[in-house]
Amino acid sequence: MGVFSQKLANLITGGNANPSVRRRPRFTRRDLIRMESRIGGQLFGSVPKGHRREFFCLDSHTWVWYEEWVDQATRKKVSTTTRYEVHSNGVLKVQEGQPYKFVEGQELTNLVWAMHLYYEEVARNIYGYDPSTGKPLPVGARA
Amino acid sequence: MSNTLNPTNMITLDREPSVWQYPTTSDLDPANPATQARAEYEHSLYVDAIAQGEPEPVNQYETVPAANEAHGYATSSGEAMDPAHAEAVVAEAQAVVADAFAADPDMLAMHRANEAQRLSHERHNAAVAQAGAYGPQLTAMRNRALEDWGAGDQA
Numbered sequence A: 001m002g003v004f005s006q007k008l009a010n011l012i013t014g015g016n017a018n019p020s021v022r023r024r025p026r027f028t029r030r031d032l033i034r035m036e037s038r039i040g041g042q043l044f045g046s047v048p049k050g051h052r053r054e055f056f057c058l059d060s061h062t063w064v065w066y067e068e069w070v071d072q073a074t075r076k077k078v079s080t081t082t083r084y085e086v087h088s089n090g091v092l093k094v095q096e097g098q099p100y101k102f103v104e105g106q107e108l109t110n111l112v113w114a115m116h117l118y119y120e121e122v123a124r125n126i127y128g129y130d131p132s133t134g135k136p137l138p139v140g141a142r143a
Numbered sequence B: 001m002s003n004t005l006n007p008t009n010m011i012t013l014d015r016e017p018s019v020w021q022y023p024t025t026s027d028l029d030p031a032n033p034a035t036q037a038r039a040e041y042e043h044s045l046y047v048d049a050i051a052q053g054e055p056e057p058v059n060q061y062e063t064v065p066a067a068n069e070a071h072g073y074a075t076s077s078g079e080a081m082d083p084a085h086a087e088a089v090v091a092e093a094q095a096v097v098a099d100a101f102a103a104d105p106d107m108l109a110m111h112r113a114n115e116a117q118r119l120s121h122e123r124h125n126a127a128v129a130q131a132g133a134y135g136p137q138l139t140a141m142r143n144r145a146l147e148d149w150g151a152g153d154q155a
Helices: A003-013 A029-040 A105-125 B033-051 B060-071 B083-103 B105-149
Strands: A052-059 A062-070 A077-087 A090-095
Touching (some): A029 A052, A029 A105, A029 B105, A052 B105, A105 B105, B083 B105
Antiparallel strands (some): A052 A062, A062 A077
Protein backbone atom coordinates (compact mmCIF):
# COMPACT_ATOMS: atom_id res chain seq x y z
CA MET A 1 0.00 0.00 0.00
CA GLY A 2 1.39 3.35 -1.01
CA VAL A 3 2.04 6.14 1.46
CA PHE A 4 -0.82 8.21 0.08
CA SER A 5 -3.38 5.44 0.12
CA GLN A 6 -2.32 4.47 3.64
CA LYS A 7 -2.75 8.04 4.84
CA LEU A 8 -6.13 8.15 3.13
CA ALA A 9 -7.14 4.93 4.82
CA ASN A 10 -6.00 6.35 8.14
CA LEU A 11 -8.12 9.40 7.56
CA ILE A 12 -11.17 7.27 6.76
CA THR A 13 -10.77 4.73 9.52
CA GLY A 14 -9.30 7.08 12.06
CA GLY A 15 -6.40 4.75 12.74
CA ASN A 16 -3.42 2.99 11.35
CA ALA A 17 -4.58 0.95 8.37
CA ASN A 18 -1.74 -1.54 8.62
CA PRO A 19 -3.51 -4.69 9.90
CA SER A 20 -0.45 -5.84 11.82
CA VAL A 21 -0.46 -2.78 14.04
CA ARG A 22 -4.12 -1.75 13.85
CA ARG A 23 -5.69 -1.58 17.27
CA ARG A 24 -8.94 -3.30 18.00
CA PRO A 25 -11.85 -1.06 18.78
CA ARG A 26 -12.12 -0.35 22.48
CA PHE A 27 -15.13 -1.93 24.13
CA THR A 28 -16.90 -1.38 27.38
CA ARG A 29 -18.43 -4.17 29.46
CA ARG A 30 -21.83 -3.11 28.19
CA ASP A 31 -20.65 -3.38 24.57
CA LEU A 32 -19.47 -6.91 25.21
CA ILE A 33 -22.70 -7.93 26.90
CA ARG A 34 -24.65 -6.45 23.99
CA MET A 35 -22.61 -8.51 21.55
CA GLU A 36 -23.14 -11.62 23.65
CA SER A 37 -26.86 -11.03 23.92
CA ARG A 38 -27.19 -10.90 20.14
CA ILE A 39 -26.00 -14.47 20.12
CA GLY A 40 -28.07 -15.35 23.18
CA GLY A 41 -31.28 -14.01 21.65
CA GLN A 42 -31.05 -16.47 18.78
CA LEU A 43 -30.63 -19.60 20.87
CA PHE A 44 -34.30 -20.21 21.51
CA GLY A 45 -35.40 -20.40 17.89
CA SER A 46 -36.66 -17.71 15.59
CA VAL A 47 -37.77 -14.47 17.20
CA PRO A 48 -41.37 -13.53 16.25
CA LYS A 49 -41.72 -10.53 13.99
CA GLY A 50 -41.83 -7.34 15.99
CA HIS A 51 -40.16 -8.95 19.00
CA ARG A 52 -36.74 -8.19 20.39
CA ARG A 53 -35.15 -10.86 22.49
CA GLU A 54 -31.98 -10.74 24.51
CA PHE A 55 -30.49 -13.49 26.60
CA PHE A 56 -27.18 -12.93 28.28
CA CYS A 57 -24.93 -13.74 31.18
CA LEU A 58 -24.89 -10.64 33.38
CA ASP A 59 -22.28 -11.76 35.88
CA SER A 60 -20.85 -14.97 37.25
CA HIS A 61 -24.16 -16.13 38.72
CA THR A 62 -26.88 -14.12 36.98
CA TRP A 63 -28.48 -14.61 33.58
CA VAL A 64 -31.08 -12.35 32.01
CA TRP A 65 -33.80 -12.95 29.45
CA TYR A 66 -35.35 -9.79 28.05
CA GLU A 67 -38.20 -9.84 25.58
CA GLU A 68 -39.85 -6.79 24.05
CA TRP A 69 -42.75 -6.53 21.61
CA VAL A 70 -45.64 -4.29 20.62
CA ASP A 71 -49.01 -5.31 21.97
CA GLN A 72 -51.35 -5.56 19.00
CA ALA A 73 -54.41 -4.46 20.95
CA THR A 74 -52.99 -1.40 22.65
CA ARG A 75 -50.17 -0.67 20.16
CA LYS A 76 -47.94 -0.13 23.15
CA LYS A 77 -44.51 -1.52 23.70
CA VAL A 78 -44.48 -4.33 26.25
CA SER A 79 -41.45 -5.94 27.77
CA THR A 80 -40.68 -8.63 30.26
CA THR A 81 -37.42 -9.30 32.06
CA THR A 82 -36.60 -12.62 33.67
CA ARG A 83 -33.57 -12.98 35.85
CA TYR A 84 -32.08 -16.36 36.59
CA GLU A 85 -29.89 -16.48 39.67
CA VAL A 86 -27.67 -19.54 39.98
CA HIS A 87 -27.40 -20.66 43.58
CA SER A 88 -25.70 -23.76 44.93
CA ASN A 89 -29.07 -25.44 45.54
CA GLY A 90 -30.89 -24.37 42.38
CA VAL A 91 -31.56 -21.74 39.75
CA LEU A 92 -33.93 -19.09 41.04
CA LYS A 93 -36.27 -17.49 38.50
CA VAL A 94 -37.13 -13.89 39.25
CA GLN A 95 -39.83 -12.11 37.28
CA GLU A 96 -41.49 -8.83 37.99
CA GLY A 97 -44.83 -9.32 39.69
CA GLN A 98 -44.32 -13.06 40.02
CA PRO A 99 -43.32 -15.07 43.05
CA TYR A 100 -39.72 -16.27 43.02
CA LYS A 101 -39.39 -19.91 42.15
CA PHE A 102 -36.69 -22.45 41.47
CA VAL A 103 -36.52 -23.67 37.89
CA GLU A 104 -37.14 -27.39 37.70
CA GLY A 105 -37.66 -30.29 35.34
CA GLN A 106 -37.74 -29.67 31.61
CA GLU A 107 -37.48 -25.92 32.03
CA LEU A 108 -34.19 -26.36 33.92
CA THR A 109 -32.91 -28.76 31.26
CA ASN A 110 -33.77 -26.28 28.51
CA LEU A 111 -32.18 -23.40 30.40
CA VAL A 112 -28.93 -25.26 31.02
CA TRP A 113 -28.84 -26.31 27.39
CA ALA A 114 -29.28 -22.66 26.34
CA MET A 115 -26.47 -21.64 28.70
CA HIS A 116 -24.27 -24.32 27.21
CA LEU A 117 -24.92 -23.16 23.63
CA TYR A 118 -24.42 -19.55 24.68
CA TYR A 119 -21.09 -20.40 26.27
CA GLU A 120 -19.96 -22.31 23.20
CA GLU A 121 -20.96 -19.60 20.75
CA VAL A 122 -19.73 -16.65 22.80
CA ALA A 123 -16.40 -18.26 23.71
CA ARG A 124 -15.68 -19.18 20.13
CA ASN A 125 -17.13 -16.28 18.16
CA ILE A 126 -16.62 -13.28 20.43
CA TYR A 127 -13.65 -14.00 22.65
CA GLY A 128 -11.80 -16.45 20.44
CA TYR A 129 -11.49 -19.29 22.91
CA ASP A 130 -11.99 -22.97 22.30
CA PRO A 131 -15.00 -23.69 24.54
CA SER A 132 -13.95 -27.27 25.22
CA THR A 133 -10.39 -26.50 26.28
CA GLY A 134 -10.68 -22.86 27.34
CA LYS A 135 -7.55 -22.08 25.33
CA PRO A 136 -7.27 -19.33 22.71
CA LEU A 137 -8.21 -20.42 19.21
CA PRO A 138 -5.69 -20.05 16.42
CA VAL A 139 -6.23 -16.67 14.72
CA GLY A 140 -7.46 -18.27 11.48
CA ALA A 141 -10.14 -20.25 13.31
CA ARG A 142 -11.79 -17.21 14.89
CA ALA A 143 -14.98 -15.74 13.55
CA MET B 1 -31.96 -30.36 68.26
CA SER B 2 -28.40 -30.07 67.10
CA ASN B 3 -26.89 -32.87 65.08
CA THR B 4 -23.43 -31.94 66.17
CA LEU B 5 -21.63 -34.85 67.73
CA ASN B 6 -19.96 -34.21 71.00
CA PRO B 7 -18.09 -36.56 73.31
CA THR B 8 -20.95 -36.85 75.79
CA ASN B 9 -23.24 -38.17 73.02
CA MET B 10 -20.74 -40.89 72.28
CA ILE B 11 -20.50 -42.34 75.79
CA THR B 12 -22.28 -45.68 75.78
CA LEU B 13 -25.01 -46.00 78.34
CA ASP B 14 -23.64 -49.19 79.90
CA ARG B 15 -20.64 -47.35 81.25
CA GLU B 16 -20.60 -45.54 84.51
CA PRO B 17 -19.59 -41.98 83.81
CA SER B 18 -17.44 -42.03 86.94
CA VAL B 19 -15.53 -45.03 85.60
CA TRP B 20 -15.15 -43.86 82.05
CA GLN B 21 -12.50 -41.25 81.64
CA TYR B 22 -11.11 -39.80 78.50
CA PRO B 23 -7.36 -39.92 78.15
CA THR B 24 -5.84 -36.60 78.95
CA THR B 25 -3.34 -34.90 76.71
CA SER B 26 -0.49 -35.90 79.00
CA ASP B 27 -1.61 -39.56 78.83
CA LEU B 28 -1.10 -39.48 75.07
CA ASP B 29 2.10 -37.51 75.13
CA PRO B 30 4.91 -39.86 73.97
CA ALA B 31 7.36 -37.83 76.06
CA ASN B 32 5.41 -38.59 79.23
CA PRO B 33 7.38 -41.27 81.17
CA ALA B 34 4.14 -42.90 82.35
CA THR B 35 2.96 -43.19 78.75
CA GLN B 36 6.27 -44.69 77.72
CA ALA B 37 6.18 -47.19 80.57
CA ARG B 38 2.62 -48.24 79.71
CA ALA B 39 3.47 -48.63 76.02
CA GLU B 40 6.52 -50.72 76.86
CA TYR B 41 4.48 -52.91 79.20
CA GLU B 42 1.73 -53.44 76.59
CA HIS B 43 4.30 -54.21 73.95
CA SER B 44 5.99 -56.79 76.23
CA LEU B 45 2.59 -58.49 76.73
CA TYR B 46 2.12 -58.59 72.98
CA VAL B 47 5.61 -60.00 72.35
CA ASP B 48 5.11 -62.65 75.07
CA ALA B 49 1.75 -63.67 73.61
CA ILE B 50 3.21 -64.07 70.11
CA ALA B 51 6.16 -66.02 71.57
CA GLN B 52 3.71 -68.41 73.27
CA GLY B 53 2.04 -69.19 69.96
CA GLU B 54 -0.90 -66.78 70.04
CA PRO B 55 -1.97 -65.78 66.52
CA GLU B 56 -1.11 -62.23 65.60
CA PRO B 57 -4.20 -60.07 65.81
CA VAL B 58 -5.76 -59.10 62.49
CA ASN B 59 -5.88 -55.41 61.84
CA GLN B 60 -9.20 -55.24 60.06
CA TYR B 61 -8.67 -51.72 58.86
CA GLU B 62 -5.49 -52.74 57.04
CA THR B 63 -6.71 -56.09 55.81
CA VAL B 64 -10.05 -55.10 54.32
CA PRO B 65 -8.70 -52.67 51.72
CA ALA B 66 -6.02 -55.18 50.72
CA ALA B 67 -8.61 -57.93 50.37
CA ASN B 68 -10.90 -55.63 48.46
CA GLU B 69 -8.11 -54.75 46.13
CA ALA B 70 -7.29 -58.38 45.52
CA HIS B 71 -10.76 -59.83 45.19
CA GLY B 72 -13.25 -57.05 45.31
CA TYR B 73 -14.96 -58.52 48.37
CA ALA B 74 -14.08 -59.11 52.00
CA THR B 75 -15.82 -60.57 55.00
CA SER B 76 -16.51 -58.42 58.01
CA SER B 77 -13.50 -59.96 59.78
CA GLY B 78 -11.26 -58.77 57.00
CA GLU B 79 -10.71 -62.07 55.22
CA ALA B 80 -10.90 -62.04 51.47
CA MET B 81 -14.11 -63.59 50.19
CA ASP B 82 -14.07 -65.95 47.28
CA PRO B 83 -15.56 -64.02 44.31
CA ALA B 84 -17.90 -66.87 43.38
CA HIS B 85 -19.13 -67.03 46.96
CA ALA B 86 -19.53 -63.25 47.04
CA GLU B 87 -21.64 -63.35 43.88
CA ALA B 88 -23.80 -66.06 45.40
CA VAL B 89 -24.30 -63.91 48.52
CA VAL B 90 -25.30 -60.92 46.39
CA ALA B 91 -27.66 -63.05 44.28
CA GLU B 92 -29.28 -64.43 47.41
CA ALA B 93 -29.74 -60.96 48.82
CA GLN B 94 -31.29 -59.80 45.56
CA ALA B 95 -33.64 -62.78 45.60
CA VAL B 96 -34.72 -61.92 49.13
CA VAL B 97 -35.42 -58.34 48.09
CA ALA B 98 -37.30 -59.49 44.98
CA ASP B 99 -39.44 -61.84 47.09
CA ALA B 100 -40.19 -59.04 49.52
CA PHE B 101 -41.25 -56.75 46.69
CA ALA B 102 -43.36 -59.50 45.14
CA ALA B 103 -45.12 -60.03 48.45
CA ASP B 104 -45.72 -56.33 48.92
CA PRO B 105 -46.37 -54.41 45.67
CA ASP B 106 -46.82 -51.20 47.65
CA MET B 107 -43.30 -51.52 48.92
CA LEU B 108 -42.03 -52.02 45.37
CA ALA B 109 -43.96 -48.96 44.20
CA MET B 110 -42.55 -46.95 47.07
CA HIS B 111 -39.06 -48.18 46.29
CA ARG B 112 -39.46 -47.22 42.65
CA ALA B 113 -40.81 -43.81 43.60
CA ASN B 114 -37.87 -43.27 45.96
CA GLU B 115 -35.45 -44.36 43.28
CA ALA B 116 -37.05 -42.06 40.73
CA GLN B 117 -36.88 -39.21 43.21
CA ARG B 118 -33.25 -39.94 43.96
CA LEU B 119 -32.40 -39.94 40.25
CA SER B 120 -34.41 -36.78 39.77
CA HIS B 121 -32.46 -35.08 42.56
CA GLU B 122 -29.20 -36.24 41.05
CA ARG B 123 -30.18 -34.90 37.64
CA HIS B 124 -31.32 -31.65 39.20
CA ASN B 125 -28.07 -31.23 41.13
CA ALA B 126 -26.01 -32.02 38.06
CA ALA B 127 -27.93 -29.46 36.01
CA VAL B 128 -27.52 -26.79 38.68
CA ALA B 129 -23.80 -27.50 38.94
CA GLN B 130 -23.49 -27.23 35.19
CA ALA B 131 -25.42 -23.96 35.14
CA GLY B 132 -23.12 -22.60 37.81
CA ALA B 133 -20.01 -23.40 35.78
CA TYR B 134 -20.73 -21.22 32.75
CA GLY B 135 -21.10 -17.81 34.41
CA PRO B 136 -17.66 -17.66 36.02
CA GLN B 137 -15.99 -18.83 32.80
CA LEU B 138 -17.82 -16.26 30.71
CA THR B 139 -17.12 -13.39 33.08
CA ALA B 140 -13.45 -14.41 33.18
CA MET B 141 -13.30 -14.29 29.37
CA ARG B 142 -15.09 -10.97 29.38
CA ASN B 143 -12.69 -9.52 31.94
CA ARG B 144 -9.70 -10.71 29.95
CA ALA B 145 -11.18 -9.11 26.85
CA LEU B 146 -11.65 -5.84 28.70
CA GLU B 147 -8.04 -5.96 29.83
CA ASP B 148 -6.80 -6.74 26.33
CA TRP B 149 -8.91 -4.49 24.20
CA GLY B 150 -11.36 -2.80 26.42
CA ALA B 151 -11.98 0.75 27.43
CA GLY B 152 -12.08 0.08 31.10
CA ASP B 153 -15.06 -1.02 33.09
CA GLN B 154 -17.47 1.66 31.96
CA ALA B 155 -21.03 0.44 32.00
